[in-house]
Amino acid sequence: MTYVVRRAEPTQPTLLEKVPAIWWAVALLLIAMPLFASNFVLFQIFGWTFILGMIALSLMFLAGYGGMVSLIQMTVGAMAGYMVAILGTSGVPTISLGWPWWLYIPVAILIAAIFGTLVGALAVRTEGIYTIMITLAIASAFFYFTRQNYGLFNGYTGFNRVIPPELFGIDWRQATPFYYLTLTCAALSYFAVVYVSRSPFGLALQGVRDNPRRMGALGFSVTAHRILAYTFSSVIAAVGGILLVWQNSQVSPGTAGIPQVIDILVIAVVGGIKRPIGPFIGALIYVLLRVYSPDVLLAFGLSGERFKLVIGLGFLIIVFFSPDGMLGLWEKYKARRAAQTDPLRGGRS
Amino acid sequence: MQSFYKRHPVWSIILLFLFAGFVWLIATPWSPGLEQVLGRKRIFLNAVLSGITLGALYFLVASGFTLIFGLMRNVNLAHGSLYLLGGYIGYEVANATGYWLLAFPVVFMLVGALGLVLQHQVFRRMEGEELRQTLVTIGISVVLADIMLWIWGGQSYQVLSPDWLSGPMTLPLVTALRSNGDPVYLTYPQVRIVILIAAIIIGIAMWLVLNRSRLGMLIRAGVDDRDMLAASGVRIQYVFLAVFAFGAGMAGMAGIVGGTFQSLTPGEDTRFLLASLVVVIVGGMGSIPGAAIGALIIGLAEQLGLVYAPTYSVVFTFLIMAVVLAFRPQGLLGAGR
Numbered sequence: 101m102t103y104v105v106r107r108a109e110p111t112q113p114t115l116l117e118k119v120p121a122i123w124w125a126v127a128l129l130l131i132a133m134p135l136f137a138s139n140f141v142l143f144q145i146f147g148w149t150f151i152l153g154m155i156a157l158s159l160m161f162l163a164g165y166g167g168m169v170s171l172i173q174m175t176v177g178a179m180a181g182y183m184v185a186i187l188g189t190s191g192v193p194t195i196s197l198g199w200p201w202w203l204y205i206p207v208a209i210l211i212a213a214i215f216g217t218l219v220g221a222l223a224v225r226t227e228g229i230y231t232i233m234i235t236l237a238i239a240s241a242f243f244y245f246t247r248q249n250y251g252l253f254n255g256y257t258g259f260n261r262v263i264p265p266e267l268f269g270i271d272w273r274q275a276t277p278f279y280y281l282t283l284t285c286a287a288l289s290y291f292a293v294v295y296v297s298r299s300p301f302g303l304a305l306q307g308v309r310d311n312p313r314r315m316g317a318l319g320f321s322v323t324a325h326r327i328l329a330y331t332f333s334s335v336i337a338a339v340g341g342i343l344l345v346w347q348n349s350q351v352s353p354g355t356a357g358i359p360q361v362i363d364i365l366v367i368a369v370v371g372g373i374k375r376p377i378g379p380f381i382g383a384l385i386y387v388l389l390r391v392y393s394p395d396v397l398l399a400f401g402l403s404g405e406r407f408k409l410v411i412g413l414g415f416l417i418i419v420f421f422s423p424d425g426m427l428g429l430w431e432k433y434k435a436r437r438a439a440q441t442d443p444l445r446g447g448r449s
Numbered sequence: 450m451q452s453f454y455k456r457h458p459v460w461s462i463i464l465l466f467l468f469a470g471f472v473w474l475i476a477t478p479w480s481p482g483l484e485q486v487l488g489r490k491r492i493f494l495n496a497v498l499s500g501i502t503l504g505a506l507y508f509l510v511a512s513g514f515t516l517i518f519g520l521m522r523n524v525n526l527a528h529g530s531l532y533l534l535g536g537y538i539g540y541e542v543a544n545a546t547g548y549w550l551l552a553f554p555v556v557f558m559l560v561g562a563l564g565l566v567l568q569h570q571v572f573r574r575m576e577g578e579e580l581r582q583t584l585v586t587i588g589i590s591v592v593l594a595d596i597m598l599w600i601w602g603g604q605s606y607q608v609l610s611p612d613w614l615s616g617p618m619t620l621p622l623v624t625a626l627r628s629n630g631d632p633v634y635l636t637y638p639q640v641r642i643v644i645l646i647a648a649i650i651i652g653i654a655m656w657l658v659l660n661r662s663r664l665g666m667l668i669r670a671g672v673d674d675r676d677m678l679a680a681s682g683v684r685i686q687y688v689f690l691a692v693f694a695f696g697a698g699m700a701g702m703a704g705i706v707g708g709t710f711q712s713l714t715p716g717e718d719t720r721f722l723l724a725s726l727v728v729v730i731v732g733g734m735g736s737i738p739g740a741a742i743g744a745l746i747i748g749l750a751e752q753l754g755l756v757y758a759p760t761y762s763v764v765f766t767f768l769i770m771a772v773v774l775a776f777r778p779q780g781l782l783g784a785g786r
Contacts, residue, residue: 169580222771225778229524229579233726234774240723241767248760358719362587369584409595416588419581 139275150286154340156368156379158333166329167309172235176216177341178356183208191261201265212338220330247353258352372427496756502641504748505648509703511725513696519735526586529722530593535701536708557698564697608708614640733780
């Protein structure tokens with residue numbers, strides 16, 4: 101007698117089952133956050149984290165998948181913010197055009213994307229460190245230009261009272277609505293980056309990053325892929341920039357000053373530029389340091405103004421020891437844990 | 450020069466004519482019609498001279514940067530911090546001793562020593578990893594900037610030039626004719642002229658060292674193919690150390706110069722870092738003559754722009770950079786590697 105052991109058909113895990121439990125926990129925590137967190141935490145800490153995370157995410161997309169470290173992302177965001185202030189309403193009625201929200205938001209994003217694409221078209225002519233230098237130079241040109249130009253950008257003071265439109269009767273600058281607004285935008289851009297990175301375009305982009313010659317020989321246009329990557333990341337940066345302007349309710353040349361431009365790089369690198377979650381981790385660390393390090397410094401009897409020193413030193417230590425940021429440290433830790441497990445007997449050796 | 454003429458005869462003639470026209474503008478007194486278009490000649494001459502002296506300062510900062518990059522492929526984004534640090538130290542030394550000239554060797558040694566430490570402890574550990582170098586030097590510049598803000602505060606400092614350098618001097622350049630036909634000559638701050646001459650001397654000396662000495666031969670060989678140089682038995686790490694220390698020391702001395710005819714404030718470090726970035730991008734990475742030409746172009750563009758289009762003067766600089774990048778990505782005198 102023979103038994104035929106009928107094996108169960110290997111079931112494909114559904115899309116929902118593939119998501120690890122920890123993700124569900126994080127998502128639930130983030131959604132339930134307004135139940136127990138204070139308004140300050142919601143608006144200042146998490147709102148700011150999501151916004152900076154989005155702008156750093158756009159850099160991560162370029163750097164991680166495209167191999168192009170661009171310092172223009174904050175400037176693209178500020179451009180979108182300026183467009184919102186100029187096309188929409190602000191405290192400077194002589195310049196602001198007062199368009200309705202459904203018109204000025206898409207136009208602002210479009211203009212910022214065109215700006216980012218143009219910069220990208222210039223930047224992709226160069227490689228490696230030259231890209232950093234050129235985007236840094238263009239970013240500072242934008243900073244100085246907006247500071248000098250009073251006709252359009254209102255010079256040194258910029259625009260104040262740039263507030264989100266009152267949709268559905270909700271004041272979006274209240275802590276809880278703003279928290280959900282930024283959370284939604286951040287989640288959407290996160291999933292957009294994950295999706296695009298697995299799409300044919302994203303795979304081709306990663307191919308271009310790893311071996312541009314080969315991809316060129318295979319018939320992919322290296323330049324077009326790179327420029328398109330700039331366009332895509334500019335859209336994300338533009339959304340982040342608009343949210344940032346709404347959060348501060350003002351936009352000025354200092355929004356995209358040179359320290360701010362570099363901060364975005366710091367955030368992305370501290371979090372880790374290999375995976376899209378990295379920038380958000382980096383942004384959370386940065387925001388926590390920015391908000392709380394003066395208090396901590398004061399507690400140690402030092403002047404609270406030295407928080408930049410703390411951030412700079414932390415950044416220096418992380419990049420010195422782990423080029424992949426916090427995610428890299430975590431992976432190193434996991435790898436060491438795995439190496440400690442005895443391969444024959446299992447368990448700890 | 451001759452090979453350039455052979456390759457681009459038309460461009461050479463156009464450039465020659467432009468140069469001749471420029472010299473004519475400077476040398477002769479202007480007719481009233483010309484003054485109506487371009488304004489007073491004195492203003493124009495002042496702008497040109499300020500541009501040239503600013504270019505000299507940019508050259509002092511950028512030559513170290515371009516040398517370091519050209520030889521070692523080291524991206525030192527803390528270069529601006531070295532400039533500002535040199536300026537502050539120079540201010541302290543000149544203030545404490547009263548000798549302006551003494552500040553130069555002291556700053557050269559101190560900032561050069563910092564450069565040695567940077568090269569030995571930081572860059573040698575991450576050779577060839579450009580992105581990591583960039584990030585680490587950005588971190589260093591953030592930390593240095595905050596430490597300097599801590600020590601020297603936010604106010605602006607001016608290094609006082611010594612008595613024998615202060616005051617104006619008359620240059621043999623005619624600005625206008627008096628009604629009786631006497632020419633009026635241009636007067637200009639003496640210290641700026643001296644700095645300009647010093648920058649030219651330093652530039653020529655660097656060119657001579659690079660092209661006529663054994664050390665220069667090593668450096669040029671290292672720029673071209675450093676693996677081959679190392680393979681032929683040269684202790685290339687020592688050459689690297691020397692060049693890095695020299696570049697850092699130059700940046701520090703440029704800080705004193707900048708502190709003398711401009712001022713030292715927090716934020717100057719990024720300004721000069723950006724200026725040297727633009728200068729070496731325009732001139733070509735790793736080329737000393739390129740740095741000189743780039744610095745001259747950027748300095749002139751900045752100052753002339755300041756006079757004739759004050760709102761957009763900063764944008765001119767970056768426009769020049771964009772045009773150079775679009776048509777000659779390796780820079781005007783870059784080797785095109």
